[in-house]
Amino acid sequence: MFEKVFIEHKVKDSQYTLNILKKVKTKKICFIDSIDDIWGRAKKPYLQKRQSLNLFIGKKNGMLVKEAPDAYGLGNEKHFYYVHAYNCIYECQYCYLQGYFNTPDIVLYVNHDEIIKQMQQKVDIYKTAWFHAGEYSDSLALSHYTNELEAYFEFFKKNTQAKLELRTKSVNTKLLETLKPLKNIYVSFSLSSHQGAKLYDNKCPSIKARIKSLSKLFKLGYNIGIHFDPIVYSDNFEQEYKEVISELSNQIELNKIQYFSIGVVRYTQDVYKEVQQNYPKSQISIGPYVKSFDGKIRYNRPMRNWIMNKIRQLLIDKGARNEVIYLCME
Numbered sequence: 001m002f003e004k005v006f007i008e009h010k011v012k013d014s015q016y017t018l019n020i021l022k023k024v025k026t027k028k029i030c031f032i033d034s035i036d037d038i039w040g041r042a043k044k045p046y047l048q049k050r051q052s053l054n055l056f057i058g059k060k061n062g063m064l065v066k067e068a069p070d071a072y073g074l075g076n077e078k079h080f081y082y083v084h085a086y087n088c089i090y091e092c093q094y095c096y097l098q099g100y101f102n103t104p105d106i107v108l109y110v111n112h113d114e115i116i117k118q119m120q121q122k123v124d125i126y127k128t129a130w131f132h133a134g135e136y137s138d139s140l141a142l143s144h145y146t147n148e149l150e151a152y153f154e155f156f157k158k159n160t161q162a163k164l165e166l167r168t169k170s171v172n173t174k175l176l177e178t179l180k181p182l183k184n185i186y187v188s189f190s191l192s193s194h195q196g197a198k199l200y201d202n203k204c205p206s207i208k209a210r211i212k213s214l215s216k217l218f219k220l221g222y223n224i225g226i227h228f229d230p231i232v233y234s235d236n237f238e239q240e241y242k243e244v245i246s247e248l249s250n251q252i253e254l255n256k257i258q259y260f261s262i263g264v265v266r267y268t269q270d271v272y273k274e275v276q277q278n279y280p281k282s283q284i285s286i287g288p289y290v291k292s293f294d295g296k297i298r299y300n301r302p303m304r305n306w307i308m309n310k311i312r313q314l315l316i317d318k319g320a321r322n323e324v325i326y327l328c329m330e
């Protein structure tokens with residue numbers, strides 16, 4: 001999958017690095033002083049990831065655990081995300097990473113012990129808090145390479161008042177299946193209509209496969225969350241989402257799902273420019289969008305509210321609890 005692997009000298013003997021190297025099939029390995037000297041220094045077009053993708057393995061410095069923006073998650077608790085990877089093997093057309101970084105090359109940070117230390121500091125201050133993995137990547141897609149989940153499970157076993165969300169579109173659940181589910185760990189899947197996923201979720205597992213995986217984890221005892229986000233409008237969206245919600249409810253009673261988020265497609269101006277350049281013929285570039293109160297490009301507010309209320313009602317009709325449905329980034 002990776003053309004070249006760049007490894008920082010300081011992490012070359014880390015167990016996490018050695019584990020990744022065991023799985024990565026490449027003969028081209030370069031040792032470097034710092035990822036920052038190379039990664040993203042020259043612009044590499046996003047879609048070049050289709051032909052050549054490099055992997056960087058290193059140690060992240062500075063703030064490893066950051067406060068999440070408002071309306072990021074459920075409830076009034078503090079929400080944080082931690083940074084353990086940049087970029088993703090999938091290629092969703094609306095992905096904000098395409099305008100966020102200068103390169104699609106993947107970075108895996110292996111200093112998980114330091115991330116966990118910073119999470120402990122947050123818990124010591126705030127007592128209860130949510131931690132989200134996968135703000136800049138998919139939480140599970142490469143988890144069989146990175147092998148860090150066990151260490152995080154240990155932390156959450158000791159800190160029962162803290163909660164972890166692993167957010168994914170992947171069906172790579174093998175590692176999770178070997179671990180003991182914890183009450184404070186939530187695996188959340190991003191879903192959309194079958195039609196939307198086929199059009200926009202390039203290289204991602206199908207919706208059918210994602211529902212199968214989340215149902216398997218639910219049966220093993222995992223807490224499951226669902227993100228219907230981002231919803232892309234189509235003339236038939238209500239019927240298309242009705243079908244997918246019905247299929248989901250055939251697998252799990254919706255009142256057993258811990259939370260649902262509903263969000264509508266949105267971009268910063270930089271990301272939108274990239275999206276238009278990368279996918280000029282896709283509906284995802286066309287809209288109809290306006291510039292919103294926060295500078296983001298999205299549907300106008302009445303249209304957003306109308307779409308989100310339709311989805312909320314479809315969920316409630318199939319048994320979801322209204323109090324666990326929240327609107328994301330609104």
Ligand code: SF4
Pocket residue numbers: 087088089090091092094095096097136137138169
């Ligand atoms: S799964 Fe998430 S991180 Fe990966 S390409 Fe899609 S939107 Fe981006």
